[in-house]
Amino acid sequence: MVRRVVFGEARWRATPVTTADLNALMEKGLLWLRGDTARWDVHYAFFARNLGQVQALGREEGNIHFFTPSDVVIA
Template identity: 40%
Template sequence: MDVVGLNRRERRVLFGEAKWTREPLTESVLDTLIDRSNRWLGGDTSWDVHYALFGRGFGQACGERSRTVRERAGQEPGVYLFSPADILKT
């Protein structure tokens, strides 16, 4: 976990992970981030939780049945993906 943004008053939190490797990020990176964030929150489900992944690309793990990280981010609210081009736009 590389980034944590916290708004205690609104009980909103953003957890982020940056992986600038040449290989595309897979779902396992998001799963690990979610697991670590759950431990960080200590089981408190009253928070509005968001996740951000920063990477050069977003791919698919080995296996036909796995989704790409982009597909998953499109299906799950609160998951955001940022490439270097996205960061340079701001």
């Protein structure tokens, strides 16, 4: 049985999210899973004010998701 899990982080800073930030989130996820990724469908989500260049990764990778304030706030 495969289970799904989402590891996420919210950032509200003017500086953009970097690949180092994304890698740190992924490492935290692996620690939580204790390296056992075979039974998990793992996804990562960043909620950020400024996504910078990492947003292109979301288009390339199906398990990385990025959200800006306009994605989550209904005006």
